[in-house]
Structures are given as structure tokens and as C-alpha cells.
Amino acid sequence: MGIDDWKDVTSRKHRRSKDDKVLKISKSVFMTNFPESISARNLWKSCSVYGTVVDVFIPSKKSKAGKRFAFARFIKVFNLDRLVENLCTIWIGKFHLFANKVRFERPHKPNVSATNNSGAASRTEKPFNLQQTNNGVGSYANIVNGIST
Known part of the structure; x- marks a missing residue:
């Protein structure tokens, strides 16, 4: 029994579902101009x-x-532009389907959130600080009003 025989076992919290895997490999298309029915x-x-x-x-x-x-x-898409062109040839009744690539994909959800002892999710981000985010320069309104930081 060597190292190759060992199998990693992950807990249910860290498992990814099939939906998560499909999100990574799929391509989304926006469609409009089809009948109400x-x-x-x-x-x-x-x-x-x-x-x-x-x-x-x-x-x-x-x-x-x-x-x-x-x-x-869609999955198994090799050329998204060609797929969109093909979808644009579909007629549903007297409606000509319009298709486009989606402009914005949905962000992927983080798989695990860290928790502290009380059970609430701990916040690892730093709080918003105006001085940090724009290198010490105030907002546009502050500059117009003559308020220096």
C-alpha cells in the first residue's frame, strides 16, 4: 500500500456541487424578441x-x-460567436430571435466562509478608509470646496 493508494477525503462543507463545476465551463447567452406565450x-x-x-x-x-x-x-461551446450567429437564425412563429453574449457574468460564490468562536462569519476585509483607497487625496467634492486633507 503506497502513497498512490491513498485518497483525499473532503468534508461536505468543502465539496463543490455539480452546479459550481457547470458554472465554470458554461457560456451564457442573452436572448430577446420571442413570443409572450x-x-x-x-x-x-x-x-x-x-x-x-x-x-x-x-x-x-x-x-x-x-x-x-x-x-x-450552454456547455461544450468551442466558438461562442458562431453559436450566437446560429441562434440569431431561429424563427419562433413570426418572431426572429435576437441573441448576444452576456456582458456580465455572475460572480462566483466563495466556497467557505471563516467563522469565529461565536459562530458568526468573521470579516477579513479592512474597513473602508478614504485616505487609503486614493493615496491621501480627498474626494472630488472636497477638492472643489477647497477642503484639504
Whole structure:
């Protein structure tokens, strides 16, 4: 029994779920201009022709233009630009689907938070200090008002 036979065992707190792994390897696409009656399942089926769909989300909000929009997450994507071009060729009824790469990805959650003896999460960040963040220069309002620091 050598070192190669040993297996690292992690506790449940430190395990990553499949969702965390999918977030790292997936690509998200923003879509709009589809009928009001379409559901996430229908959108999933329409998009699965061009790639492996992992998730489709249609928020209850509407865009500034008053249209519904959706986000779809794909895996096994080699060329995101080509996928977006292919998605733009989809017609759902008399609606031509518009697709774009997402501009902002959701930030990844930290996997473990440190706790102190009382059980509350301890804060490792330093408190905000204006003098530290901008090298001793005051805010724009202070400079305009002539207040020096």
C-alpha cells in the first residue's frame, strides 16, 4: 500500500456541487424578441439544435423596450460567436430571435466562509478608509470646496 493508494477525503462543507463545476465551463447567452406565450422549455428545445443547453431562465421582468428576455447557458461551446450567429437564425412563429453574449457574468460564490468562536462569519476585509483607497487625496467634492486633507 503506497502513497498512490491513498485518497483525499473532503468534508461536505468543502465539496463543490455539480452546479459550481457547470458554472465554470458554461457560456451564457442573452436572448430577446420571442413570443409572450413561449416558456423556458420551448426556448430550451429551440436552442438545443445548436448546442448542449444546460439552463434557460426567463425573468418575469421586461427589458427597457418592453420585451421579454431570457438567458441560456450552454456547455461544450468551442466558438461562442458562431453559436450566437446560429441562434440569431431561429424563427419562433413570426418572431426572429435576437441573441448576444452576456456582458456580465455572475460572480462566483466563495466556497467557505471563516467563522469565529461565536459562530458568526468573521470579516477579513479592512474597513473602508478614504485616505487609503486614493493615496491621501480627498474626494472630488472636497477638492472643489477647497477642503484639504
